Amino acid sequence: MDSNNIIKYYSGLVGEIVCDDYKISFDLVVKIGLLRYRNHMQLNEIKNYLKYGYASIDLPISTIGLISKRFLEFCKILHQKYEYKIKAEILSNGGYTLHFDGTCEKQSRVIVFVVKDSISGHVLSSVKVKGESIDEIKPVIEQVVQKYGKPLLTQSDLKPGFKTCMDKIFDKKVLHIFCNYHFLRSFDEYFKEYYQVIKKQIASCRLKSALSTLAASIKCETDNNLIKLKFAKLSDIKKYYEKNRNVVHIYSLVLHACIMWILKFKTDSTGKGFPFDLPYLDLYIRLINAKGFIEQIGINEEHKYWDGFSNIVSGIQANSLFEKSILMLIFMREWFQKLRLVLYMQSEGKTKRGSSPLSERYKLSFAQLEQIPDNIETYLQSLSNQIDECRCDEKKEILLKFQKKINKYKSNLTPPIHTYNVNGKEQKVILERTNNCLEQSFRTDKSMLRRITGREKLTREFNSIGEFIPYYNSMKNNDMFKFMFEDEDKLVQEFASLFYSQKKSMTEMRIIEEDTMKINSNDEKK
Structure with a gap:
C-alpha cells in the first residue's frame, strides 16, 4: 500500500520531519507514538510491524524515530491546549x-x-x-x-x-x-564512615561464603527431609528445638537452620535504602544472636561443625575498629528510629518488591499531623539531656549533629491542614509531606x-525526549486525558486540530514578520 493513500488528516508537517519521498497522516503519528510509548516497542520492531502488517508501510528507522518524537511534542501541545481545564480542576x-x-x-x-x-x-x-x-x-x-x-x-x-x-x-x-523522606535520608552522612568499616570487614572475611559452605557441609550428612525446614525467626528455631530434642542429628539440624536464618539477613530491610536499611549490621547482629542460642543449647567443641562456626565468628570480631563501628551504628540507629517515629515516617510494613522506596505514601491522621511539632521539641529535649549525660565524645558528637540538623529544618517539615469547600460543604485534607x-x-x-x-x-x-515523557505518562493516566489515549481516533482528531490551529498561528506570525520587514525596508530607503 502506498503511504500517500492512507491519509485521514493531511499533514504539511511531514516536510519538516521526514524525507521528501514520504507523506504521513496523523493516524500514523498516533499509531507509531503509541506503539513506541504505550507498547514499549523498539524502533526496528515498529518498522517491521508497519512493513509486514496490514498497512505495508516501509519507513526508515530514522523517520520512525522522528515521528515518535513528534508524537510526544504533540502531547505537550495538547496539554497546553487544556491548561484552562487543569486550572479549573485546581480551583x-x-x-x-x-x-x-x-x-x-x-x-x-x-x-x-x-x-x-x-x-x-x-x-x-x-x-x-x-x-x-x-x-x-x-x-x-x-x-x-x-x-x-x-x-x-x-x-x-x-x-x-x-x-x-x-x-x-x-x-x-x-x-x-x-520532603520528609529526603530529610531523613540526609542523615546518611553520619552513618557512612562506620558502615563502610563493617561492610569492608565482612567482605574481607568472606562471611557469607564461609557460612554457605558450612551449611552445605552439614546438609550432606544430615536428614534431607528435616534440613528443608525453613524458619523466619530465631524464636521459631528455638521452639522447634524444644519440641524435637531427641531427634537424630538435632544439633546439626539446629546449626544448619541458624546458618540459613543468618543468611536471610536482607529480610530485615524494608527496601528504603541507606540509612533506613543497614543490611550488613543486620547480618552481624543475626550472627551474634544465633551464636548465643547455639551456645545456650549446648552445642560446643564436641560437635563436629562447632569449630567451623566458631572460627567464622572469631575471624570477624578480630578487629577493634569493627567492634567500635558496630556499637556506634547501633547507637545511631536507635536515635534515628526514634526520629522516624517522631515524624510518623516509620512504615507499617516492607515496601512491595519491585517498587520504589519513594512510592510509599505515609498515612497520617489530623491529630498526628498537629502533634508533630510538639514531638520534635520533645525529641530535641531528649537529645539535649543525652548530650549532657553522655561520656563518650564520639557519641556526643553524633548527637550534636542530629540536634543541629533538626533545628535547621524543623520549621519546614510539617504541612498545614488544607480546608476548602465543595458544594457548600467544608472539606479537610492533609497535604503531601514528601x-x-x-x-x-x-x-x-x-x-x-x-x-x-x-x-x-x-x-x-x-x-x-526527556522533557516530554513526564507529560505523556501523566496525561495517559489522568481522568482529564485518559479517554483520549484509550481511543486512537479521538487522539488523531485532537492532534490534527492542534496542527491546523498551530499552522494558522504560524501563518499569522509569518505575515506579521513580512509586514515588519517591509516597513523596515521602506524606512531604510527613506
Missing part, C-alpha cells in the same frame, strides 16, 4: 501543591526540571535546564504561578537554594516544605526509556 480542589525537582542521566548535560501538583496529579511544567541554580529554576516556577496562581505550599528535596528561590518568588508568604509523587514519576519515566531504548542509548534518548 475546585481549593488550590495546588507545587512539587518540583530535576532529574538527569549519567554523563548527560541535560537536566529535566519538572513541576507537579500532588493533589490533581497533573504535571504543570517539564523543561530542560542547564542546572538547578536559582537563575535557572526561578523563571520556570514563575511561569507556573502565572498560569495557575499562588500554590498552597511548595515542596522540594534539601538541595541548597531551593527554599531561597521560593522565598524570593513568594516573599516568604508561601510555606516551603522539605516529594514521593514526583520521584515515583521520575522512576516510571526512566523505566519506560530503558525498555524502549536499552541502556546504551538511554542518555542520548533522555537528552532528546
Whole structure:
C-alpha cells in the first residue's frame, strides 16, 4: 500500500520531519507514538510491524524515530491546549501543591526540571535546564504561578537554594516544605564512615561464603527431609528445638537452620535504602544472636561443625575498629528510629518488591499531623539531656549533629491542614509531606526509556525526549486525558486540530514578520 493513500488528516508537517519521498497522516503519528510509548516497542520492531502488517508501510528507522518524537511534542501541545481545564480542576480542589525537582542521566548535560501538583496529579511544567541554580529554576516556577496562581505550599528535596528561590518568588508568604523522606535520608552522612568499616570487614572475611559452605557441609550428612525446614525467626528455631530434642542429628539440624536464618539477613530491610536499611549490621547482629542460642543449647567443641562456626565468628570480631563501628551504628540507629517515629515516617510494613522506596505514601491522621511539632521539641529535649549525660565524645558528637540538623529544618517539615469547600460543604485534607509523587514519576519515566531504548542509548534518548515523557505518562493516566489515549481516533482528531490551529498561528506570525520587514525596508530607503 502506498503511504500517500492512507491519509485521514493531511499533514504539511511531514516536510519538516521526514524525507521528501514520504507523506504521513496523523493516524500514523498516533499509531507509531503509541506503539513506541504505550507498547514499549523498539524502533526496528515498529518498522517491521508497519512493513509486514496490514498497512505495508516501509519507513526508515530514522523517520520512525522522528515521528515518535513528534508524537510526544504533540502531547505537550495538547496539554497546553487544556491548561484552562487543569486550572479549573485546581480551583475546585481549593488550590495546588507545587512539587518540583530535576532529574538527569549519567554523563548527560541535560537536566529535566519538572513541576507537579500532588493533589490533581497533573504535571504543570517539564523543561530542560542547564542546572538547578536559582537563575535557572526561578523563571520556570514563575511561569507556573502565572498560569495557575499562588500554590498552597511548595515542596522540594534539601538541595541548597531551593527554599531561597521560593522565598524570593513568594516573599516568604508561601510555606516551603522539605520532603520528609529526603530529610531523613540526609542523615546518611553520619552513618557512612562506620558502615563502610563493617561492610569492608565482612567482605574481607568472606562471611557469607564461609557460612554457605558450612551449611552445605552439614546438609550432606544430615536428614534431607528435616534440613528443608525453613524458619523466619530465631524464636521459631528455638521452639522447634524444644519440641524435637531427641531427634537424630538435632544439633546439626539446629546449626544448619541458624546458618540459613543468618543468611536471610536482607529480610530485615524494608527496601528504603541507606540509612533506613543497614543490611550488613543486620547480618552481624543475626550472627551474634544465633551464636548465643547455639551456645545456650549446648552445642560446643564436641560437635563436629562447632569449630567451623566458631572460627567464622572469631575471624570477624578480630578487629577493634569493627567492634567500635558496630556499637556506634547501633547507637545511631536507635536515635534515628526514634526520629522516624517522631515524624510518623516509620512504615507499617516492607515496601512491595519491585517498587520504589519513594512510592510509599505515609498515612497520617489530623491529630498526628498537629502533634508533630510538639514531638520534635520533645525529641530535641531528649537529645539535649543525652548530650549532657553522655561520656563518650564520639557519641556526643553524633548527637550534636542530629540536634543541629533538626533545628535547621524543623520549621519546614510539617504541612498545614488544607480546608476548602465543595458544594457548600467544608472539606479537610492533609497535604503531601514528601516529594514521593514526583520521584515515583521520575522512576516510571526512566523505566519506560530503558525498555524502549536499552541502556546504551538511554542518555542520548533522555537528552532528546526527556522533557516530554513526564507529560505523556501523566496525561495517559489522568481522568482529564485518559479517554483520549484509550481511543486512537479521538487522539488523531485532537492532534490534527492542534496542527491546523498551530499552522494558522504560524501563518499569522509569518505575515506579521513580512509586514515588519517591509516597513523596515521602506524606512531604510527613506
